[in-house]
Amino acid sequence: MRGKRLSVVVTRRLPDPVEARMKELFNVTLRDDDSRMTTDELADAMASADVLVPSITDHLDAKLLARAGEQLKLIANFGAGVDNIDVATARQRGILVSNTPGVVTEDTADMVMALILGVTRRLAEGLRLAQSSDWQGWSPTAMMGGRIKGRRLGILGMGRIGQAVARRARAFGMEVHYHNRKRLRPEIEEELGATYWESLDQMVARVDVLSINCPHTPSTFHLLNARRLKLMKPDAVIVNTSRGEVIDENALTRMLRAGEIAGAGLDVFERGHLINPRLKELPNAILLPHMGSATVEGRIEMGEKVIVNIKTFEDGHRPPDLVVPSML
Template identity: 40%
Template sequence: MAKKKILITWPLPEAVMARARESYDVIAHGDDPKITIEEMLETAKSVDAILLTLNEKCPKEVIDRVPENIKCISTFSIGFEHIDLEACKARGIKVGNAPHGVTVATAEIAMLLLLGSARRASEGERMIRTRSWPGWQPLQLVGQRLDGKKLGIYGFGKIGQALAKRARGFDMEIHYYDIYRQPAEKEKEFDAIYHDSLDSLLSVSQFFSINAPSTPQTRGFFNKATIEKLPQGAIVVNTARGDLVNDEDMIAALKSGRLAYAGLDVFLGEPKINEGYYDLPNTFLFPHLGSAAVEARNQMGFEALDNIDAFFAGKEMPFKLA
């Protein structure tokens, strides 16, 4: 029996590619990952399913052009805002994501951003690399410790909880707000304090971690008004989505000292980010490294393949979106 054909739009970890090739006739985009939407749609005419990434933006006008033979799309990401799910439903296209592989890796990056921001790591490294270190001085790059500080986590899903677990290891006091309150035993597990509003959470957050999904309600929520509700000199980290932050307001607050530091792994419009960030010394900036661990990327690929396996077996996708 001939193998089903699938398109994989970007090079993925070898373990993922090897598993895919065992079960399918794989058409991979090759060494040059810059596949265009037109190339994807053209190749889709000769395959049975598509495994894409968050780089392939699929709004309604793209989904409406997907060939009739495609009834399965699986995305190598936890996020799915790059795919119009309603358009997929209208076309009878099943869609799945890869939600679990990113949890620990992203929480580790959030913890690294907290530490790096608190201890001014990027400034210290820059001093070394530019050969401008004058030697040890009592007041040189003095930051602050994490222990005893209040960490506010906005969005207490899997990643927010994984961050809370790690922050507790640094003796931080955990506070959170989410539209869903956790059961009492879960709050006890993290010794976490629930806030019934974002404003309440902001008011106590000496450190503030953004872990919410990108939705019409959350996009741009972190703005001047939000910042004014934080304690003076708060530190903010974002490993969720860049579109949750109003960049101009964040940059103004960092310049004025209203915010002490920001640790950012995601940006609006990435890889082109707001020019104002580049010269700000009080920023710790990463190029979207949240899930960039081999274990995470392998699991993401396996979960994306699990969806395709289930579809061809006539079963429900384990990580179904539409």
Template identity: 40%
Template sequence: MSAKPKVWIARKLSDATLERAARDYDAIINMDDGLSSADEIVAMSAKVDAIIPCHSEHFTEDVANRLDPRLKIIANHSVGVDHCNLPALKARGIAVTNTPDVLSDATAEIAMLLMLGAARHAVKGDHLVRSGQWDFWSPSFMVGKQVTGARLGIIGMGRVGQAFARKARGFDMEIHYYNRSRLDPGSEAGATFHETIESLLAVSDFLSLHCPATPETTGLMNAERLAQLPAGAILINTARGALVDEAALLEALADGHLAAAGLDCFVKEPGGNPAFAEHQNIFMLPHIGSATTRTRDAMGFRALDNLDAFFRGDTPKDLL
């Protein structure tokens, strides 16, 4: 019987995922769950046939060029692959997969949480009660922005964008979207398609980002585009931090053009932007959009499914 393929699991994944990996592969598991440097990734590539990384492991062009020929596949435990230089990895003959489909609802739930929290002063309200400073009430106290019936703009109407739209319809929101291509009528479900981002911005009381980070979308929401949102609009980002010009966002919040923001991702991760902490109208979470037990199990199993197919000699379902 041939030896099992050797796999490095670069972060501590769900218990169910690790149990399956240990059963089916010769698995090296980073139980310490710490970040690995570029040199550590390169060194590990000489010891394994496959790597299951998260978005926290960066396969830059330099790293890709230094990977050992033994490494044959990178089965990402993520949907986004902006941490991977795909052309450089392809040139080395290394297969790359991701985990689409399985985290759409969990991420859409976080987008809904951020939208509601940003609209209704969740940060300020929690602080007042928790700190014992809540000693006042009036009809003008903590008045926020109503979500029900508002116009929601979505940039990126893929799996997560559509899942968010379905949930937003429960609040009777009017759905507008921009996408690289228009959806079929059944998938649109009554949403209004906009051929340009600028057209979408003009009608977005709330704007939610659900597109990947690419060279074309980096800094997508810059000062010019933020200014095109209606006064008092709220920005939600559960996609990638690179989509937002953070300095421009701070300025738009400081001058009152934007009422609030809800952010689950940042240009610098981990850590975020320290300047955001000064603003109680920014509701923040530490990039936990897919962090439910069910979704983490599904992501891990999807990555392993891709490995199983690859080592059987089949084309992985999620080959990029």
């Protein structure tokens, strides 16, 4: 790729400093607004660009990848997750895929704790009451929530984000428990004060708060199904900042409505931005618009990783954040 400026197409608006740097380095086509590209627009972009910079809202399946031009050699995803891309098909077509791992760790872990506190201390309900005309002032028994110190936190997925959550939770005095594909090394368990559960069923039945921090893969789809959700204690709380598909949203909604689970804090949903209308009506659910990693610092760092991946590829080297099917 040496000797010419790469043709780069970006599918969504990125932070101004990131877009400005891309203009300096590449022959870049940016979006005028922040609307999602249509399927045909994505196909046109892949037919003309050397590099495509999609986000998690762009679903690049095998059918769409078949419309890519021969010059497309890199998909530099703006995001850590790549379940929006058929990585195996891309590689078969000679297209490399990179992502932006590690950047969202601290911001997402902060949001997990915000949701845990928000649900257990009933912050959304309190906000609505204070802004209404119904609040008559303080009362000894009004708006009572629960203390998180001493509660058992179960972490499903103990990667970077799960471990960052564990450190924060321990500082709040919570007991840390976890389930993961692979058990952590003893020294990491000791540092985090974390107890490993080989059985997810046994863990979810015993924790007071369950935090979902695993990726969406075929093996994790509806990992929290109706049967497993029914194992949770009726006064337990569930928080999800990972991927909505991990939870059976309909089953969760039914149980929240019936009081079989005390509350939920959700930043992601099974059908993207199409949230179950019945879920929106529940006072014991805090729903956020996928803002777990939405900090200025985090988004700029993600953009910088995208640029490094593209520039390294342009210089004839392997992108540092290359994704291969065996990683998934």
